[in-house]
Amino acid sequence: MQCPESVRCLSAYILDELVPSEREAFKNHVLGCAQCSAELASFESVKTALNSWDDEALPVSAVAHRERIRNLAKPLTKQEKASRLSPFNWWQWAPSALSFAVLVLVFMDASFLVAEDGFSVSFGGLKNDASVVQMVDREELQQVIARLEQRQDQNNIALMQAVLNQTRESSEANFQQLFAFFDQQRLNDLEQVRASYDQLAESDFETLRSLQQLASYVSFNEIVR
Amino acid sequence: MGTIIDEDQALVAAAVKGSEQAWIDLVVRYESRIYNQALRLTGNSADALDLMQEVFIGIYKNLHRFRGESKFSSWVFRIVHNKSIDLARRWRPPVELKSSEEPDQLAKIPSTASDEPDEQIAQEQTNAQVQVLLGQLPIEQRLVVELKLFQSQTFEEISISQDISENTAKTRFYSALKKLKDLLEKNHAMP
Numbered sequence: 001m002q003c004p005e006s007v008r009c010l011s012a013y014i015l016d017e018l019v020p021s022e023r024e025a026f027k028n029h030v031l032g033c034a035q036c037s038a039e040l041a042s043f044e045s046v047k048t049a050l051n052s053w054d055d056e057a058l059p060v061s062a063v064a065h066r067e068r069i070r071n072l073a074k075p076l077t078k079q080e081k082a083s084r085l086s087p088f089n090w091w092q093w094a095p096s097a098l099s100f101a102v103l104v105l106v107f108m109d110a111s112f113l114v115a116e117d118g119f120s121v122s123f124g125g126l127k128n129d130a131s132v133v134q135m136v137d138r139e140e141l142q143q144v145i146a147r148l149e150q151r152q153d154q155n156n157i158a159l160m161q162a163v164l165n166q167t168r169e170s171s172e173a174n175f176q177q178l179f180a181f182f183d184q185q186r187l188n189d190l191e192q193v194r195a196s197y198d199q200l201a202e203s204d205f206e207t208l209r210s211l212q213q214l215a216s217y218v219s220f221n222e223i224v225r
Numbered sequence: 226m227g228t229i230i231d232e233d234q235a236l237v238a239a240a241v242k243g244s245e246q247a248w249i250d251l252v253v254r255y256e257s258r259i260y261n262q263a264l265r266l267t268g269n270s271a272d273a274l275d276l277m278q279e280v281f282i283g284i285y286k287n288l289h290r291f292r293g294e295s296k297f298s299s300w301v302f303r304i305v306h307n308k309s310i311d312l313a314r315r316w317r318p319p320v321e322l323k324s325s326e327e328p329d330q331l332a333k334i335p336s337t338a339s340d341e342p343d344e345q346i347a348q349e350q351t352n353a354q355v356q357v358l359l360g361q362l363p364i365e366q367r368l369v370v371e372l373k374l375f376q377s378q379t380f381e382e383i384s385i386s387q388d389i390s391e392n393t394a395k396t397r398f399y400s401a402l403k404k405l406k407d408l409l410e411k412n413h414a415m416p
């Protein structure tokens with residue numbers, strides 16, 4: 001049979017949850033209770049066994065790991081930079097990235113922002129920073145991609161409708177305005193996306209790959225066709 | 226204490242600005258600590274080295290995001306935590322503990338250590354025993370034990386860094402100790 005004091009106090013004692021008076025009382029009980037004192041000694045021996053850990057030096061076999069870790073901060077040579085960039089030539093995917101930017105700006109009410117941390121997209125208003133989606137994290141990028149994929153069909157329809165409405169209901173002047181707006185945004189985005197790209201290229205390749213993927217999912221040209 | 230934190234922050238700031246030396250200084254500061262954490266979490270030195278490397282890559286990539294709101298060491302452990310979850314699936318304990326077949330496996334380790342004069346071997350055997358013990362725990366419990374016993378964090382700190390309630394942290398810690406206690410008792414009770 002288990003000692004009732006043990007049931008009541010032992011775990012709380014080990015987790016240091018007892019107030020000083022309870023703590024003292026339990027300590028006194030342990031002195032006179034063989035079962036509780038054995039139980040407590042067992043717990044102590046676990047802690048002692050674990051605390052016997054003695055920090056080890058890195059093994060000789062760690063040379064390669066150590067070097068790789070130290071080299072993380074080595075500045076890349078121009079050649080290394082170029083070879084790192086080659087599979088992801090910015091200008092190859094520039095059109096889709098730009099059209100994506102324009103698309104989201106106009107039809108999804110979203111915008112690109114270049115923040116201190118890198119690259120971000122905000123949804124729900126051009127200057128609305130409340131819903132800024134930080135795109136620094138690869139996982140976050142993947143989520144945005146997934147969301148955009150889901151909304152792709154919807155966006156196609158919305159875009160077609162918007163264009164139809166424009167041609168049917170708007171005056172020529174409005175239409176010109178819209179294109180002027182597109183073009184201005186395109187130029188702005190060209191600068192912004194390029195700046196972000198350069199920033200990303202310096203630091204995080206996975207993000208870059210995701211960004212490219214993101215851009216290609218939402219190709220403006222494809223949608224208009 | 227305060228100066229160590231300030232020095233860490235200064236090194237992080239310099240490394241973010243591109244100082245290679247600051248990065249190397251940070252690595253030197255944390256390499257042994259992270260390696261030993263990794264050894265306890267993975268149970269073998271090959272995985273520990275891989276984990277350590279993963280952690281440093283994670284630190285380097287995210288260095289610009291360290292804002293100094295927490296201690297650098299706690300921030301580092303969050304990265305250790307994330308990376309070790311992936312590695313936990315590859316757990317290979319250095320010594321198998323099967324209480325029915327090899328009842329005195331655990332009890333034997335300290336006594337064999339005394340036959341061996343070499344200090345390093347003794348240390349490795351002591352650590353191997355700790356690894357065997359930790360290897361009996363699921364990764365969630367192992368992480369809480371790591372934080373509580375080896376990094377002396379409070380349950381409040383653990384609950385924040387592990388994103389669990391304080392009660393869950395306590396339950397995990399107590400269950401871990403209880404499990405190891407029962408195992409040790411079983412091993413020592415056998416003839």
Ligand SMILES: [Zn+2]
Pocket residue numbers: 003004005006029030033034035036037
């Ligand atoms: Zn009792």
